[in-house]
Amino acid sequence: MADHEQKAMQLMQEAEKKLKSAKGFFGSMLASFGGGSSKHEEAAELYVRAANSFKMAKKWSLGGEAFCKAAELQLTLDSKHEAATRYVDAGNCYRKGDANEAVRCFQKAIEIYTDMGRFTIAAKHHITVAEIYETELVDVEKAITNYEQAADYYKGEESNSSANKCLVKVAEFSAQLENYEKAIEIYEQLGMYAMDNSLLKYSAKDHFFKACICHMCVDLVNAQLSVAKYEDMFPAFSDSRECKLIKNLLKACEEENVDAFTEALREFDSISRLDKNLTAMLLKVKKQLNAEPELC
Template sequence: MDNSGKEKEAIQLMADADKKVKSSGSFLGGMFGGGPHKVEEACEMYCRAANMFKMAKNWSGARAAGNAFCKAARLHMQLQNKHDCATSFIDAGNAFKKSDPNGETCSLMISPLLLPQGRFTIAAKHHISIAEIYESDLVDIEKAIAHYEQAADYYKGEESNSSANKCLLKVGAYSAQLEQYQKAIEIYEQVGANTMDNPLLKYSAKEYFFKASLCHFIVDELNAKIAVEKYEEMFPAFSDSRECKLLKKLLEAHEEQNSEAFTEAVKEFDSISRLDQWHTTLLLRIKKTIQGDEGDLK
């Protein structure tokens, strides 16, 4: 479908809205029915233009839509319409998501507007959207971590513990990749402790304690032994898990500096429970601490 006509109409709407905003601030506009009424009309026109730009479904259209929503948001702010202001900034952030990395600027203005209204969940979701931009489009993991942490804090404010844990697990995974092992350990232990008494979630606790143990293992073998014993005591079901049995085999192989036994234990586990890239990366880091080992896990 050719949406060029819609884009032209949107451009004209933007121009008309700009004129209306300018006239609302003039002396004559204030004397003869301008002011807030014209600003409200301009807000509506900017939003209509933004939605027309969105129909273009291309980079330039998305960026134009984001700019239009931002203009509407600023006018809503001027009129003290906090709810409409926040909504327009959210729409702007979503439009910028695919077209403009700097869309974070609009997105970050949302939280101060939403939090006084107690809208922690919406603020959290928006920080997740920003984190996803940094994950996939900009590949800035440090900033992605910061936004997932902020989202987790907001979810905790709403006592949405399950959603908070999902964000924290993202932080834990990325922290371990960046070799921030202590931070990852604290997160995995926290989430594991939060889930082990929940009948619906306790099965996942063994995975979190497994990940925490691998992080310990990279730092120090003795730390890992102590951690495994602690997790077994905290969560008896962990003792019978395949993850715990693998850890004990790996600890024994590492203590004996036996890289072949280490690899065989990993391969045996992987043949039944497929290890993902995160696990493989950490296991390779552990294996390389065995003297003289530069191999892989094949």
């Protein structure tokens, strides 16, 4: 590893010498004949080689820095695609130890790709940024912003399946932040899209189920109305275990029966486990049932 790091440092020095020679008197003369750009290209290649050597030495921050230098040179050469690629490489390096710097690099790449009209690849990198905010920087609101932007770009490119995967995340995180109205709107949108698609029809019940749980966290009367609405829109929802669970939970709330609420959850969970987010939301409803029975 020490050998790789030493080689990387040598390559960095060579790149800097190339740049200095391009700025000198003879470099200025060469530039007038187009030779200056070749010096910049050679320096950029040296920075990339240095970055890869830093990667082999597991010197991630130094690798990221070298890739950024290459990207900056590619921009001066108007090689936008190459510059964006190097910013992505830099982001992947920085992600090993500096999440904020990784985000900065991915955002630079996104700016270039959107300027080029490459919205699908820009969306892909927005997802990467969202994942960094989700798992490493733990900033749910910024994760939502990036998943939403990715969804918008995918929709613009008619990649509705990819857009919907992003919207699932937006709905989940919105519910976590107790922005239930937004989550409901998205789950209903996803449910309607799924029920009109023969390949996705089965998943419609899951989206309507999650929308119902969000409704329960806000208003039990509206939750009852929403069940009827979803059954009318998608009759297959009526026969699903998810719909039966919602009805049992609403009945338990109406009767102020905490034991029945708990038993309905236990029975459902014994066959197919609820994910932790839905469980947390239903426990919130149960807590309200315990503390303020008049709400039911």
